[in-house]
Amino acid sequence: xxxxxxxxxxxxxxxxxxxxxxxxxxxxxxxxxxxxxxxxxxxxxxxxxxxxxxxxxxxxxxxxxxxxxxxxxxxxxxxxxxxxxxxxxxxxxxxxxxxxxxxxxxxxxxxxxxxxxxxxxxxxxxxxxxxxxxxxxxxxxxxxxxxxxxxxxxxxxxxxxxxxxxxxxxxxxxxxxxxxxxxxxxxxxxxxxxxxxxxxxxxxxxxxxxxxxxxxxxxxxxxxxxxxxxxxxxxxxxxxxxxxxxxxxxxxxxxxxxxxxxxxxxxx
Amino acid sequence: xxxxxxxxxxxxxxxxxxxxxxxxxxxxxxxxxxxxxxxxxxxxxxxxxxxxxxxxxxxxxxxxxxxxxxxxxxxxxxxxxxxxxxxxxxxxxxxxxxxxxxxxxxxxxxxxxxxxxxxxxxxxxxxxxxxxxxxxxxxxxxxxxxxxxxxxxxxxxxxxxxxxxxxxxxxxxxxxxxxxxxxxxxxxxxxxxxxxxxxxxxxxxxxxxxxxxxxxxxxxxxxxxxxxxxxxxxxxxxxxxxxxxxxxxxxxxxxxxxxx
Amino acid sequence: xxxxxxxxxxxxxxxxxxxxxxxxxxxxxxxxxxxxxxxxxxxxxxxxxxxxxxxxxxxxxxxxxxxxxxxxxxxxxxxxxxxxxxxxxxxxxxxxxxxxxxxxxxxxxxxxxxxxxxxxxxxxxxxxxxxxxxxxxxxxxxxxxxxxxxxxxxxxxxxxxxxxxxxxxxxxxxxxxxxxxxxxxxxxxxxxxxxxxxxxxxxxxxxxxxxxxxxxxxxxxxxxxxxxxxxxxxxxxxxxxxxxxxxxxxxxxxxxxxxxxxxxxxxxxxxxxxxxxxxxxxxx
Numbered sequence: 001x002x003x004x005x006x007x008x009x010x011x012x013x014x015x016x017x018x019x020x021x022x023x024x025x026x027x028x029x030x031x032x033x034x035x036x037x038x039x040x041x042x043x044x045x046x047x048x049x050x051x052x053x054x055x056x057x058x059x060x061x062x063x064x065x066x067x068x069x070x071x072x073x074x075x076x077x078x079x080x081x082x083x084x085x086x087x088x089x090x091x092x093x094x095x096x097x098x099x100x101x102x103x104x105x106x107x108x109x110x111x112x113x114x115x116x117x118x119x120x121x122x123x124x125x126x127x128x129x130x131x132x133x134x135x136x137x138x139x140x141x142x143x144x145x146x147x148x149x150x151x152x153x154x155x156x157x158x159x160x161x162x163x164x165x166x167x168x169x170x171x172x173x174x175x176x177x178x179x180x181x182x183x184x185x186x187x188x189x190x191x192x193x194x195x196x197x198x199x200x201x202x203x204x205x206x207x208x209x210x211x212x213x214x215x216x217x218x219x220x221x222x223x224x225x226x227x228x229x230x231x232x233x234x235x236x237x238x239x240x241x242x243x244x245x246x247x248x249x250x251x252x253x254x255x256x257x258x259x260x261x262x263x264x265x266x267x268x
Numbered sequence: 269x270x271x272x273x274x275x276x277x278x279x280x281x282x283x284x285x286x287x288x289x290x291x292x293x294x295x296x297x298x299x300x301x302x303x304x305x306x307x308x309x310x311x312x313x314x315x316x317x318x319x320x321x322x323x324x325x326x327x328x329x330x331x332x333x334x335x336x337x338x339x340x341x342x343x344x345x346x347x348x349x350x351x352x353x354x355x356x357x358x359x360x361x362x363x364x365x366x367x368x369x370x371x372x373x374x375x376x377x378x379x380x381x382x383x384x385x386x387x388x389x390x391x392x393x394x395x396x397x398x399x400x401x402x403x404x405x406x407x408x409x410x411x412x413x414x415x416x417x418x419x420x421x422x423x424x425x426x427x428x429x430x431x432x433x434x435x436x437x438x439x440x441x442x443x444x445x446x447x448x449x450x451x452x453x454x455x456x457x458x459x460x461x462x463x464x465x466x467x468x469x470x471x472x473x474x475x476x477x478x479x480x481x482x483x484x485x486x487x488x489x490x491x492x493x494x495x496x497x498x499x500x501x502x503x504x505x506x507x508x509x510x511x512x513x514x515x516x517x518x519x520x521x522x523x524x525x526x527x528x
Numbered sequence: 529x530x531x532x533x534x535x536x537x538x539x540x541x542x543x544x545x546x547x548x549x550x551x552x553x554x555x556x557x558x559x560x561x562x563x564x565x566x567x568x569x570x571x572x573x574x575x576x577x578x579x580x581x582x583x584x585x586x587x588x589x590x591x592x593x594x595x596x597x598x599x600x601x602x603x604x605x606x607x608x609x610x611x612x613x614x615x616x617x618x619x620x621x622x623x624x625x626x627x628x629x630x631x632x633x634x635x636x637x638x639x640x641x642x643x644x645x646x647x648x649x650x651x652x653x654x655x656x657x658x659x660x661x662x663x664x665x666x667x668x669x670x671x672x673x674x675x676x677x678x679x680x681x682x683x684x685x686x687x688x689x690x691x692x693x694x695x696x697x698x699x700x701x702x703x704x705x706x707x708x709x710x711x712x713x714x715x716x717x718x719x720x721x722x723x724x725x726x727x728x729x730x731x732x733x734x735x736x737x738x739x740x741x742x743x744x745x746x747x748x749x750x751x752x753x754x755x756x757x758x759x760x761x762x763x764x765x766x767x768x769x770x771x772x773x774x775x776x777x778x779x780x781x782x783x784x785x786x787x788x789x790x791x792x793x794x795x796x797x798x799x800x801x802x803x804x805x806x807x808x809x810x811x812x
Contacts, residue, residue, distance in 0.1 A: 038443070213441065220512055262513055345710055361701035
């Protein structure tokens with residue numbers, strides 16, 4: 001299998017300090033990788049750099065290659081064509097990721113229309129609407145036909161995240177980047193959204209880069225993990241290796257903390 | 269004796285919709301009670317009522333046998349001394365322009381507890397394992413976990429009988445969470461604690477009793493052990509099932525994810 | 529997490545930038561001259577000490593005006609007028625505005641809506657127009673009418689800003705914690721609200737200081753400012769208007785003094801904003 005995403009010596013810095021130092025990892029086609037780290041570990045910055053979405057005051061060096069496209073240093077317009085077809089992102093806070101003034105149906109309609117145009121299909125209203133409805137069903141939004149005309153603030157946080165996921169999947173990307181997609185959600189909603197993501201990634205054969213501080217969540221959805229601390233990679237390996245026998249003292253501490261919480265419930 | 273008792277407490281904001289619907293539970297002196305619910309469960313509203321910032325639309329709250337009356341200034345002064353909160357976000361809960369000394373001593377000054385002011389502050393700092401020289405610094409000099417310790421010091425400095433903890437670990441990093449839970453264990457051994465959280469693991473670690481809230485109604489209550497080991501209500505069960513766990517990898521297959 | 533907002537309130541702040549220092553220098557120089565004129569001026573500002581419209585010389589560095597008064601002296605005294613009006617009106621505007629803003633910030637919804645609507649209407653009028661109305665309503669023009677007029681005219685802007693800042697501060701958990709600690713409203717304002725809003729207000733005051741000086745010059749230019757013996761820059765500009773082709777220095781000199789002070793005030797405000805909000809500085 002060839003690598004879909006290759007990150008080599010990625011460093012990210014502001015004028016004052018280095019936030020990510022020489023991070024390297026690669027993600028083969030169809031693989032699932034988790035980026036684990038606490039606040040300040042640089043995990044979200046790494047994800048933003050991978051899509052070329054870093055704010056202008058922050059500069060990245062090194063290399064990030066998606067498919068055959070180098071991301072670092074490529075102008076935004078060129079990247080726009082790639083976004084969606086190769087990579088789509090789901091963010092932590094679904095309310096800010098959606099346009100507050102656009103109906104749910106139209107929000108999902110945009111990436112659908114883009115894909116149709118890319119694939120040379122007709123983009124008439126009927127075709128787009130049918131695809132949007134089918135996507136809404138896939139992400140289990142209740143009553144899709146009513147939902148088409150709702151605005152983001154009229155639906156719950158879990159439903160908003162489902163809309164964001166539908167928008168990401170609508171592009172049929174080869175790589176899905178999920179940046180703390182369940183952190184803002186309730187526990188019961190989190191479980192449902194994780195299950196949904198897991199199914200969609202499997203059905204469409206997407207690769208998944210899953211960023212989270214929540215170890216059990218990461219462990220339940222990815223095969224390999226990279227542990228970041230203060231912008232540096234401290235450990236890489238299969239999920240099982242890292243969770244059962246972490247070699248680095250920092251990840252050992254993390255795993256111990258996670259297991260402590262697990263044990264609180266086991267004791268009962 | 270019950271330190272705190274809620275009796276059929278209802279609350280609705282001006283525009284209809286009941287946020288709390290006949291909520292009743294009690295907190296016995298010296299116990300640690302977990303109040304569990306997701307967003308929209310009404311747990312923040314219960315805290316607002318218990319902090320004396322709003323009064324129930326109907327029903328009564330009793331503290332040490334006396335009804336809570338937020339209009340009664342003298343009574344409230346005693347109540348505030350006896351009931352102190354700790355909040356979720358350690359960034360928003362400390363005034364960035366106050367030094368740690370004045371943050372921690374604010375309850376003492378405002379409640380007119382004049383005697384041994386300095387030594388009380390010192391004791392509170394020691395109780396949360398912060399160094400003595402922290403007292404002359406601003407909150408910005410501290411990490412999230414340390415800030416939460418400062419907030420806890422402020423809550424315990426007036427030696428309250430009841431501490432209201434509102435999601436106190438959920439904004440913190442994992443390893444910090446473990447240490448703050450340990451700290452609350454110590455605090456719980458010395459006072460009464462109402463621990464509000466959505467995280468059943470943390471509640472299981474700390475609480476003797478548990479009250480489960482769903483959309484403004486208590487759906488289940490009892491000892492933590494019995495409720496979590498043998499949940500009766502479907503909502504409790506789905507809460508328990510939703511908790512993400514680290515998977516158990518079986519011995520033969522390497523790295524196979526257990527299905528979600 | 530919320531680090532960014534936190535940095536904005538970091539009291540252990542860095543030293544000011546060169547912009548800030550330039551602004552401080554310009555305003556400081558004007559202030560020095562203003563104070564100096566209380567004790568010493570080259571000539572008496574109203575004495576006819578030379579010939580009419582003299583060119584600059586060692587005796588009269590900036591020449592004399594059409595009556596033979598020393599221009600440098602008049603500009604120095606104008607500095608004092610500008611400072612009195614600038615500081616006085618900003619202080620008055622701050623007092624009225626912050627008081628109303630605090631009340632609105634703490635008010636119940638209905639009162640807040642009423643106050644906000646009134647402020648919006650007041651802000652819709654230009655400061656100069658409001659000031660002219662106040663001057664017109666007062667029985668006799670004096671230096672203090674100008675201060676009063678500009679102070680009242682600017683207070684609406686201060687009130688609206690204060691209201692928004694107060695509302696933002698009140699959302700913080702440390703306010704709830706403070707209430708739970710039994711802190712009364714007055715002490716709460718003093719302890720938590722004012723310290724957290726003043727850096728932003730201070731920036732506004734510095735900007736308004738510049739605005740007030742321009743507005744006062746405009747009032748004086750229109751003949752609505754302080755009467756003699758107050759030689760305001762606006763009055764000097766107006767008097768020099770007739771002789772601007774034969775003796776341009778009489779118009780240029782007070783203009784330059786005015787511009788320097790206003791630029792200084794704006795630079796000072798800009799630097800102050802960077803100090804109050806370091807996150808903005810990082811964006812550059």
